[in-house]
Amino acid sequence: MSYELPLDQRSMVLDEHRNGFYRRALEQVIGPESVVMDLGAGLGILGFIAASLGAKKVLLVEPKTNQAAARQIAAENGLEHKVEFIASTAEQLLSEVKVDIITSVFTGNFLLEEDLLPSLFLARDRFLKPAGVLIPDRAVMVVVPVSMGDFYDKHINRWADGSQGITHGAMLPLARNSLYMDSFSAAEFTPLAAPKKIRSLDFHTASVADCHEEVSFQIREKAQIDGFLCWFDARMGDEWLSTSPKAPKTHWSQVFMPVNRSNLETEANVSLRIDRSEFGEWHWRFTTAQGSQQYSSFLSAPTTVTELRRRSESYRPVLSVEGRAGQFVLSKFGEQSTVSEIASELQANFPELFADESAALRFVQEIAGSFGE
Numbered sequence: 001m002s003y004e005l006p007l008d009q010r011s012m013v014l015d016e017h018r019n020g021f022y023r024r025a026l027e028q029v030i031g032p033e034s035v036v037m038d039l040g041a042g043l044g045i046l047g048f049i050a051a052s053l054g055a056k057k058v059l060l061v062e063p064k065t066n067q068a069a070a071r072q073i074a075a076e077n078g079l080e081h082k083v084e085f086i087a088s089t090a091e092q093l094l095s096e097v098k099v100d101i102i103t104s105v106f107t108g109n110f111l112l113e114e115d116l117l118p119s120l121f122l123a124r125d126r127f128l129k130p131a132g133v134l135i136p137d138r139a140v141m142v143v144v145p146v147s148m149g150d151f152y153d154k155h156i157n158r159w160a161d162g163s164q165g166i167t168h169g170a171m172l173p174l175a176r177n178s179l180y181m182d183s184f185s186a187a188e189f190t191p192l193a194a195p196k197k198i199r200s201l202d203f204h205t206a207s208v209a210d211c212h213e214e215v216s217f218q219i220r221e222k223a224q225i226d227g228f229l230c231w232f233d234a235r236m237g238d239e240w241l242s243t244s245p246k247a248p249k250t251h252w253s254q255v256f257m258p259v260n261r262s263n264l265e266t267e268a269n270v271s272l273r274i275d276r277s278e279f280g281e282w283h284w285r286f287t288t289a290q291g292s293q294q295y296s297s298f299l300s301a302p303t304t305v306t307e308l309r310r311r312s313e314s315y316r317p318v319l320s321v322e323g324r325a326g327q328f329v330l331s332k333f334g335e336q337s338t339v340s341e342i343a344s345e346l347q348a349n350f351p352e353l354f355a356d357e358s359a360a361l362r363f364v365q366e367i368a369g370s371f372g373e
Contacts, residue, residue, distance in 0.1 A: 034050075090120070102124060115279050147190040149189070189229060
């Protein structure tokens with residue numbers, strides 16, 4: 001999900017349950033000399049909590065898209081003198097600053113989704129003092145085998161039925177290799193065993209945010225298994241915040257990993273192996289006495305040989321016509337030309353791409369918005 005616009009962050013900023021955990025953890029460590037970094041600050045809620053608790057200085061690290069709104073919130077709450085706005089990502093931040101505390105919401109759904117943790121580890125290594133505090137500082141990934149009933153029928157089996165006499169069975173393999181992120185209620189699933197931890201990460205020492213683990217379950221009674229429900233728990237101070245479907249709802253979702261619906265006998269043993277590298281696809285293997293089933297989010301969308309070749313590390317790319325148009329626009333930056341003037345030249349040079357100057361203007365405006373100063 002994108003959080004680029006201020007209102008996009010409503011679910012996080014107004015997550016009272018989650019924010020209470022952060023406040024209590026900050027209360028345990030903040031003193032009058034504390035320097036705090038709110039990494040990926042968004043609208044600054046965690047940083048403003050730290051400032052209100054008496055921190056000496058709070059650094060709100062966030063790309064510039066949300067800074068105007070965050071500054072207004074700081075002034076509204078009388079905190080502007082305690083916070084410093086830094087328009088940057090962790091990767092782009094060039095600073096010698098050292099902080100006592102780094103707080104962040106760099107845990108995605110099922111912990112690894114969105115690939116946020118590598119940025120936290122980088123900031124930890126660059127900016128956190130040797131005895132510094134991370135909030136959260138540890139997390140575990142949890143899985144449980146489930147029967148999903150109506151949800152499975154609606155989101156997976158329904159494809160085979162199609163609509164108006166047109167079946168869509170070709171979509172079933174894509175559906176079974178997809179991850180489903182939602183806030184599930186207890187009425188939507190039946191757990192078939194007790195949840196188990198499959199991966200634990202200590203944010204102070206971890207260098208890689210990945211998962212290559214396997215966990216086994218014994219199913220006590222005959223059951224229908226549809227897949228595995230997944231979430232994470234995170235430690236904040238001396239408390240653990242759970243994103244389990246049985247815990248109070250937060251802005252995080254659980255993740256459903258489907259398998260081919262199967263019937264299990266009493267005392268059946270099943271296992272789940274998850275493999276996911278940083279910035280990679282999710283792969284999962286479901287095993288019973290009858291054999292194994294392999295799934296991958298890579299197979300959740302059709303692809304072509306050409307697209308696969310472009311992903312290869314050995315691929316030697318050349319600019320497409322769209323790429324040459326972008327290169328032309330960028331070459332005009334700094335020449336005192338207006339966006340309108342660049343668009344006029346662009347349309348004249350690439351008539352096969354832009355039917356009229358207004359289409360070229362939109363193209364230039366998009367590039368200027370991303371790369372112009």
